[in-house]
Amino acid sequence: MEQKLEGNDENIKERILGIALFGRDANYATGDDPVVRVQAKEVRRRLEAYRSDLPNDVEVLIDLPTGSYVPAFSLRESSPLNPLHDYAGIHPLVDVPDTHAATPGGRPVFDDEQTTPSEKPGGLNGNSGSSFVGHGGLSPLITTLVLVLVAALSIGFLAWMHSRNPYDGALRKFWGPILESPKPAVISLGRTIAYAPNESLYGEFRKSHPNAYRDRLDEYLDVLSFDKDATIHWSDLRPLVNIGPAFGGVRAGMRISSLMTGMRKPFVVRFGSESSFVELRDSPAIIVGSMNTRWTNSLEGGLHFAIHDLSSDQYVEEARSKRTWRAGPTSQGWVDYGLITREVVAPTGQFLVKFAGVGDAGTEAAGELLTNADLLSSAVKRLPRDWEHKNVQLLVEFNVIDGKAGPPKLVDTYVW
Structure with missing residues (x-):
């Protein structure tokens, strides 16, 4: 915002923002690191939410056009500061117009030339409905008021954004231990043959x-x-041997990576045997999928809920009661289950999150739940008040239609 108000649009570029705001190296690959694009999308979403519930005293609107990182300003049509607010069908341009009007033929009109009001394409007598351009542009008083309002609105908007941080609440509580660790997170995805x-x-x-x-x-x-x-x-x-995980696991891994980027948490991605027990013993980890590696599967030993992935049958089982939940067809499509395990101190000695579905769609849906503030907030409502300091398992059900999982339904929980 400061660069825009100072007229330095050329400094508002993806690479420059990545270096200045997110601490990236000067030669970092913007194609591989989407941090700026992800945050810009989030800013656009919040701006849209802000505009949908504007206070009556807000006069200046801020926009971040798609494909650009340069903010754009415009006066609210109902604003008394908008010189055209009394003229139906006339809307101001975002930018302050040039100080010289132009004749209908395109020739500039200078201050020492005489033109009649009807010859001026801008102003109150002009027929152009696109801008308010008088003989000298906007008056200095109006221009000053606009800039003052833009600055005040910018400060207020940034404060509003901070107060509505999407990573607060349930997301912050769930992922808190991984964010507090000084080590980068390890995201481990399976690699099947x-x-x-x-x-x-x-x-x-x-x-x-x-x-x-x-x-x-x-x-x-x-x-x-x-x-x-x-x-x-x-x-x-x-x-x-290098085909990677199934589609659901890939999409879930991408969601987790985007979340870690938004929370400014460094991370590395490992496939199959690339991640070792030594690495997970030294860093917090997120394991995606049930069939990952032999030793990551062994981490499920003794848990209340566990996924059994056999060649002929896949299901979730509760250890004590031996109750089972199996994916299968429904009248509208398919039902799948996802199991989310969060251990504050896992057998590795570090914070560990493991999630997987009985089917591929269940893995993707579980990943969406863990990265969506609203979905996660709804899922943890049944947990005890201090759940963020405990180990948690969530068993969720998803209806899958045309290969896409619907909203999750919490089936059961276990906290210890």
């Missing part, structure tokens, strides 16, 4: 289906569909 056809298998398929593919790209993107009685040998397949 899959198998793909070898070139020899594609060759056999092309012989029996000569017009199935136009080129190699089709082979890569389309499903290879042999006849149901075709025989495939183990030698026809090759392992893929």
Whole structure:
């Protein structure tokens, strides 16, 4: 805001903001680090919320246009400071107009030239409905009042933004221990192994289906569909060890990364065996997905709720009662379950959050719950008053329609 008021629009760039406001290095890659874009989106959301409930005495509006980080100012149409507020259909431009008007033909009109009011495209006699341009632009008094109001509104708006910090409340309580740690957070995502056809298998398929593919790209993107009685040998397949987690896990990891960025918490991302017990023993961790690594799975031992992910069956089980919750079809789509475990001091000796779904959509939905202030606030209402100082497990249910999970329903909790 200060740079805009001083006329330094060229200083309001993504890289400069990242360095000045978020402590990034001078050569940091803006394409890989979205901190400025994420915060700009949040500012636009708060501005929209602020404008939806404006006090009557607010005269100046602030906007942050999409695709830009330069704030724009405009007078409220009902403002008595708006010289055109009494003229229907006339709206002021955001910027203060040039001090020289122009003739209808485009030639500038200087102060020593004589023009009649009807010749002036701006002002009260002009036909242009886009700006208030008199012979000398806005009067110095009005310009001064506008700038004073902009400065006052800017201070008030920043104070309002601070008072409505989206990372306060339930989010701050849930993630508090990870934010207080001096170590960067470790976000650990699973890395599964899959198998793909070898070139020899594609060759056999092309012989029996000569017009199935136009080129190699089709082979890569389309499903290879042999006849149901075709025989495939183990030698026809090759392992893929770097395909990463499923879509739900990826999206959940992106949400957690965005949250950590918004909270200004440094973090690293690890896939599968890239994260070691030694690293998690030294840093707070967030484990995404149930099938991560053998030793991260072992961290669930002895917990009240646990996900059992077998080749033929996946379900959540309560240890004492042996009650189970399974994903399955419904009249409208599919029901899935997510399990969230938060340990203030885990077996690693550090703060640990692990969340996963019985299905892929459950993992994504659990990640959304943990990063959405409203959803998380609603979920923790059933917890005891001092829950933020305790270990917590949340079992939530999601209805999945067309592959997308709906709002979470809290099924059960356990606090110790």
